[in-house]
Amino acid sequence: MIKRFIYSQKVAPYVFVFPFVAIFLVFWVYPLLSSFGMSFQHVTLGQEAEWTGMDNYQKLMGDGVFLKSIGNSALYMVLTLVILIPFPMLLAVLINNKWMWGREFFKSAFFFPALTSVVVAGTIFRLMFGEMEGSLINSVLGVFGIEPVKFLKGHLTGFVALLALATWRWTGVNILYFLSGLKNIPEEYYEAASIDGASAFQKFTRITMPLLKPTTIYVLTISIYAGLAMFIESLMLWNGNNSPKNIGLTIVGYLYRQGIEKNNLGYAAAVGIVLLAVTMIINLTQLAFSGMFKKED
Amino acid sequence: MKKKWLMLLLVVTMTTMLWGCGKSSNSAEGKTSVLDGGAGDTATELSYWTFVELHGQHFKKMLEKWNAANPDRQIKLNVTVMPYDDMHNKLSIAVQTGVGAPDIADIEIGKFPDFLKGTPQLEPLNDVVEPYKDTIVQSQIDMYSKEGKVYGLSTHVGASVAFYNTEILKEAGVDYKSIVTWDDFKKAGMQVYEKTGKYMGTADTSAGWEASMMLAQQKSDFTDDAGKPIVNSDAMVKGLKVLKDLQDNNVIATIAGGQPDTEEAYGEFNEGKYATAFMPLWMMSRYTNYMPDLSGKIALAPIPVMEKGMPRSYGGGGTGTVVTKTAKDVQLAKDFIAYAKLSLDANIEIWNTLGFDPINMDVWNMKDVTHNPENQFVKYFVNNPFDVLNDIKDEIRLIKSTPASPTINNVLYTTTLNEIFEDGRDIKEALDDAQAQIEQELK
Numbered sequence: 078m079i080k081r082f083i084y085s086q087k088v089a090p091y092v093f094v095f096p097f098v099a100i101f102l103v104f105w106v107y108p109l110l111s112s113f114g115m116s117f118q119h120v121t122l123g124q125e126a127e128w129t130g131m132d133n134y135q136k137l138m139g140d141g142v143f144l145k146s147i148g149n150s151a152l153y154m155v156l157t158l159v160i161l162i163p164f165p166m167l168l169a170v171l172i173n174n175k176w177m178w179g180r181e182f183f184k185s186a187f188f189f190p191a192l193t194s195v196v197v198a199g200t201i202f203r204l205m206f207g208e209m210e211g212s213l214i215n216s217v218l219g220v221f222g223i224e225p226v227k228f229l230k231g232h233l234t235g236f237v238a239l240l241a242l243a244t245w246r247w248t249g250v251n252i253l254y255f256l257s258g259l260k261n262i263p264e265e266y267y268e269a270a271s272i273d274g275a276s277a278f279q280k281f282t283r284i285t286m287p288l289l290k291p292t293t294i295y296v297l298t299i300s301i302y303a304g305l306a307m308f309i310e311s312l313m314l315w316n317g318n319n320s321p322k323n324i325g326l327t328i329v330g331y332l333y334r335q336g337i338e339k340n341n342l343g344y345a346a347a348v349g350i351v352l353l354a355v356t357m358i359i360n361l362t363q364l365a366f367s368g369m370f371k372k373e374d
Numbered sequence: 375m376k377k378k379w380l381m382l383l384l385v386v387t388m389t390t391m392l393w394g395c396g397k398s399s400n401s402a403e404g405k406t407s408v409l410d411g412g413a414g415d416t417a418t419e420l421s422y423w424t425f426v427e428l429h430g431q432h433f434k435k436m437l438e439k440w441n442a443a444n445p446d447r448q449i450k451l452n453v454t455v456m457p458y459d460d461m462h463n464k465l466s467i468a469v470q471t472g473v474g475a476p477d478i479a480d481i482e483i484g485k486f487p488d489f490l491k492g493t494p495q496l497e498p499l500n501d502v503v504e505p506y507k508d509t510i511v512q513s514q515i516d517m518y519s520k521e522g523k524v525y526g527l528s529t530h531v532g533a534s535v536a537f538y539n540t541e542i543l544k545e546a547g548v549d550y551k552s553i554v555t556w557d558d559f560k561k562a563g564m565q566v567y568e569k570t571g572k573y574m575g576t577a578d579t580s581a582g583w584e585a586s587m588m589l590a591q592q593k594s595d596f597t598d599d600a601g602k603p604i605v606n607s608d609a610m611v612k613g614l615k616v617l618k619d620l621q622d623n624n625v626i627a628t629i630a631g632g633q634p635d636t637e638e639a640y641g642e643f644n645e646g647k648y649a650t651a652f653m654p655l656w657m658m659s660r661y662t663n664y665m666p667d668l669s670g671k672i673a674l675a676p677i678p679v680m681e682k683g684m685p686r687s688y689g690g691g692g693t694g695t696v697v698t699k700t701a702k703d704v705q706l707a708k709d710f711i712a713y714a715k716l717s718l719d720a721n722i723e724i725w726n727t728l729g730f731d732p733i734n735m736d737v738w739n740m741k742d743v744t745h746n747p748e749n750q751f752v753k754y755f756v757n758n759p760f761d762v763l764n765d766i767k768d769e770i771r772l773i774k775s776t777p778a779s780p781t782i783n784n785v786l787y788t789t790t791l792n793e794i795f796e797d798g799r800d801i802k803e804a805l806d807d808a809q810a811q812i813e814q815e816l817k
Contacts, residue, residue: 122470124492141811207638208630227628230579230796317459319784321579321632321792337463339780340470340488 109353115346122340133347143348145323146331147355152236153327154304157243161300162293165248169255170285184256187249198246199313203229206238206314229315235324242310247303251296258292259285294367298360305356308333328352409451411437417448418703420710421476424453425461426693428659429480429529432727436714449710451478458482469495469698477701478711481526483517483692487777490520497697497704498523502712506734510716513772514733518694526694527715530730532654533687533770534587534677535762537661541671542649546570550675556616559678563625566649573627575650576639577617577795580632580787583653583690588613590688590771591679596786601776603812605786606805614794614801616680621795628795632787640664652677654690655759658729662754673756676766685769725749731763738763781815 082088116133120126137143172183190198205213206228215225228234266284275283286293308329312318315325318334326334328348336345364370410417411434424430430453441448454476456464462485468475469489481489489496503515503524511531518526538550546569548562563574578584582596589595594609604610620626627648631638634651642648644665651657661672676686695715697707714720721732722743729751737743744760746752751759790808793799 121492122467124470136817139814141814209638209642227796230792319788321796322789337467338459340466340491 112346112349115343116350118343118346120341120343120346122342126343129343133344134351136344137347137351142323142326143331146326146328147351149324149326150305150307150328153239153243153307154301156236156240157247157304158297158300160240160244161247161251162296164244165251165296166255166289166293168248169252169259170281172252173256173259184252187252189249190246191250193246195246195309196313198242199310200316202238202242202245203314203316206234206241230321230324232322232324235320238314239310239325242314243307246310251300254292254296255289258289262288290367294364294369297363297367301360301363302356305352305359328355406452406454409434409437409453411441411449411451413437413441413448413450414445417441417450418706419450419452420478420702420707421452421454422478422480423461423465423476424455424480425458425482426480427455428663428728429693430455432723433714435723435727436720437710439719440710440713447706447709449706452476462488465489469700472700475698475700477703477707478695478697480693480695483694483775484780484783486518486526486694487775487779489696490525491777494520494523494525495699496525497699497701497708498525499527499697499708499712500524502708503527503716506712506716509718509736510733511735513689514692517692517772517775526696527711528733529693529695529715530654530656530724530728531733531735531770532656532690532692533731533763533766534583534590534652534654534690535687535759535766536675536677537651537653537657538673538675539643539646539649539668539671540673540756542566542570542572542646550673553675553678554682556620556678556680560620560623560625563620564623567624572646573624573648575620575626575652576629576634576648577621577626578633579628579791579795581635582783582787582791583633583635584617585610585613585786585791586688586690586773587652587677588616590773591677591684591686593685593771595774596782597774597776597778601774601778603778603782603809603816605782605790605812606802606809610805611802612680614805618794618801632792635660637664644668655731655763656691656729658751658755658759662729662750669754670756672754674759674762676762685771687766687769688771688773690773725751731759735767738767778812778816781812785811785815 115126117128117130118126119129119132168183168187171177172180172187177183207215208225208227208230209215210219210225212225214228218224218226226234228238262285266288267280270280270284306329307327311320311325311327311330315321318326318330318338320326329352332345332348332352335341335348407430409430422430422433433451433453437449437451461479462482465475465479465481466485466488472495475495500523507515510528514528514531515524518524518528536550536553540550543550543562543566546562546566548565550562553559553562559574566572566574576584586596589609592609592613594607596603596605596610598604617626621628629639629642629648630636631642633639634643634653635657640660643651644667646668661668679686695711697704697711701707715724716734718734718737721734721737722740724730724732725737725743726746726749732738738760744752745758785808789811790804793804794801
């Protein structure tokens, strides 16, 4: 009986899938539903929660700091997309080119930053972008006769530092995604195109880009999510969750401030649900437009 | 070929994720060390969390004395030092859920009201405070109390003073002793800037030491008697206007880090770029620890006032040591912290080890303690700190800590002061916005 059960072809797949499903249910679905419930409550740890209906959401809509954090996260997301998709793609094509020398070196050099911890990287970037004359970036600017800049105190300059960190850290990872995509494009297509007299630029736009589309969509999807969910980079760069004038406050940062720092978990749950909704709407729209939901031919 | 790439990708992503996890948990756990203080095998082990490494040193000394005096109630102390935000966040979750809290912990005054919300998950300390009540400053007990119950034991008074760099002042021909009012300070500062190109002081944006001192000298506060925020009061506007005027005349300027008590600012002070810091007395320990180049150059003096006769100081900052409800041996923990913080010995050691102004003000008059030539703080500073302290003794005002304080601090020190001193925004406008934001958040 047991033997028949174990060897049953119908049961086996479920057995193998079970661990994933169990973890998914316990650590994803349950917390998700529970936060959804919490977002309609006033929750203080260790004390009875009370239902407050839409109160948290109503408060959110009039909360200037929350709107600012959405603005910051959205801006960060858009800018990382603008930087971290085209450039890694071009670099990947360059590295993949058979005339390129030192390919292995560049691959690892670009990827290396991703191996460092954000905590360390953030701290070093904070020091580099320090407002003292002696900080690295200001010393470099000083060579060109530019006055020291208070990078981490201004909205624009703060974002420069934040994007510099993101670019430094994620370029290599995205290059890797694109390289693996490039490996899937058969060499014959390029040969055929050469015979037909296509230029390098035409080959890139007509062969490489369309065939990289699945990879691009994947990178786009995770980048949208990563951009909106960014938190630690900002936390480390400003040495805490309280950046001057909240220039570095992200949605998750605000969730952390309300939930953990102010022990207002119901309100924080509402912030989290809004973040989830925003991310889902953007990503589903994006995936629908790029035709990911269409059946394969 | 395809598979190989996929494998590499998988392996790399997985290791990156693992690396990330390992790193963050390491840095979040903090540094733990066990102090046995000469305790035997029967000693009770108590755990203690703090955000100031130096506080552990004080406990070490007091623990040795305690264990020697109480052989049947000996203690081993597990001290864990964590960064400020980290420790308070963790402690807050631990005491509220009743899981994982230490027996004893330090809570900073700015965070203390959060721990008093609802039913405090801390042990009342009234019985152990009682014997020392007459020897310590009453307001230091009230600061950590709620509805007549004391929950935290104060560390110091934190009387605020001016720290002047006499080397810079000498270069500019200024005598700090003649500075009484802000007008005097402005004149001196303009002279310093003209002669040396250095700033007389800082315009703080990330902390409220200066804002508090301006309010205190006008006998005002961030909150009214009922504890409601009044950050756009006339006194606040007037106080910040004085500072803004100083900034406009190159007397004070914003500093890296936003206030004197930050790593970046220590460096700027150490290099002699700013001549004055207006800080609570515990700033002394930062000088001796982080600004060695200024040894023998820093003099203490009362803070300037708007008009002669106004109170010249206020108690700034503070740390309350608490016993949690989940402590292993509540009575032992309570007795020990009372001994380690309130006894006369403790108050003397707090000055000796930490350089803080003790809450037992009798110590302020013990010449052999305060003027001990071997003391590192006496050696470092130009004049004796207690000469200044005893001069302003009756003028030390209290800035209240209320349930609204954490929110007020957050709004003022992340947004408002930056808008005023970095962006030059109109003071009244910025404060009105702050008041509205604070009211909205407290709803």
